[in-house]
Amino acid sequence: MSQQHEKYYVPAQSPWPIVGAVALFLIAVGAGNFVVESTSDKTGYGGWTLIAGIALMLVMLIGWFKNQIDESMSGLYSAQLGRSYRQGMAWFIFSEVMFFAAFFGALFYTRMIAVPWLGGASNNAMTNEVLWPGFEAMWPLVQTPGGTETTAMGWFGLPLYNTVILLASSVTAHFAHVALEEGKRAKLKWFLGTTIVLGLIFLTLQVEEYVHAYREMNLTLQSGVYGNTFFMLTGFHGMHVTLGTIMLIVMFFRVLKGHFNKDNQFAFQATSWYWHFVDVVWVILFVFVYIL
Template sequence: MAQQEYQKYYVPEQSVWPIVGAVALFLIAVGAGLFVMQTVSETWKGGGIVLSLGLLTLLVMLVGWFKNQIDESMSGLYSDQLGRSYRQGMAWFIFSEVMFFAAFFGALFYARTIAVPWLGGASNNAMTNEVLWPTFEAMWPLTSTPDGTTTTAMGWAGLPLYNTIILMVSSVTCHFAHVSLEKNERSKLTMWLGATILLGCLFLGLQVYEYIHAYRDLGLTLQSGVYGNTFFLLTGFHGMHVTLGTIILMVLFLRILKGHFTPENHFAFQAGSWYWHFVDVVWVMLFIFVYIL
């Protein structure tokens, strides 16, 4: 019987970065709270400074911790078992993100299919309709509020459609970049990944322009009732995830320029591509349920 070969499981040395990250998150939480409170009362001050300090500390932690990880990987310290642990960790992380967006989509579906018809008098709630909002009309998008504020819904044509096409194309270019890496075609890898980053930046730029258009021309804000809230929460959080995904791709691009990754060892790139495909799928669902239906 052939003797089974065992690999050592690398255990990194003690690191200061977890406590630095905890301090950063604490400062961000306190700073964000103070920043919100100072808009209500002048007695709360310094929120912007504390929040900026927390974000700077978080950036230092990420750069330092990722540098240690990259150095360990490039030194050949990681085993196959650790690689499987990383894959399981990334899979669970993406699953948690799926649940995060599921909560917001659930809120959207609840408002559209339960709350709005209920306020309109459905399911024998005519008395509730007369008491809470007598002039209410059960429709979606809900473009009016009880105080008489009205807004205009964001249509699916134009910028939303362009951004959908951009993200779908970027998913294709990201896939081609992955294939090029597996074939060890470095020039094509750089070209396709660079195109993916540019498309991600273009998406973010158009989304900023869309928000300006919503506020300035449509009167669509966070104060526009449940429609405005769900619209900006879903699109805004997705924009944050696209920003994070673009930053990840930029880091991968710099590592590729430094000669990192091989066809046999490139999990960091694979994890980044998984995340990018995830945000693309979320946007397609968002485009359908927020903009079209």
């Protein structure tokens, strides 16, 4: 019995993994110091370190994307390598699910366990009297132990508009993928471009929401556990939307150059998966952070 061996492309050594690692290190150090400096009126290099890390990350992404595109368009990839890419993207999205699950877990623990305990629930009256006398268990927690008061962010208005916008972008992303499968390039460009515009509108409105929260609602990172969980969840989601939008823009320029067809479209497909994942996370976030 003859056995057919499929060719598996092994790329040459690349500098991009170490460049990405350095960029992530700078982003982590810079972001941490920037938050400390912004909340304590200290001056330092946290902001500049963060900018340097982001810039280096962009250089890495552009360089690595270019190498991957050149290899793909040169016909170096096999069906087996395509399956490896799909498995890798599936595991990446699973890791992102666990990432957000940890933050939602922190939110649920705070709301369902920590806050009721502080209020004296489950025979914890002494906890209430010792740690925070007179505390009333409620959510959102709009007052800190230090007396800082804030206002809860409602679901109506900008959050609702953003929900509609992101859901609409998921629909346009789906139709863009369908157009690619059917070989309708004009529809592909239109739906993909619309998805990008909707993503940018979402990010713009989220920035406007943050400005409104800081200036008019006194809802900041210093607003106790409610402010912390609010900005942690919405901020990390916004970061993922930003990354997803960048990926969509890259796909759009590749489409303009004539890349992708029914048989060779993994990059577009992976971006579509990621965008739908971001949309699902926002729906869950909208329900548990804004409504409930």
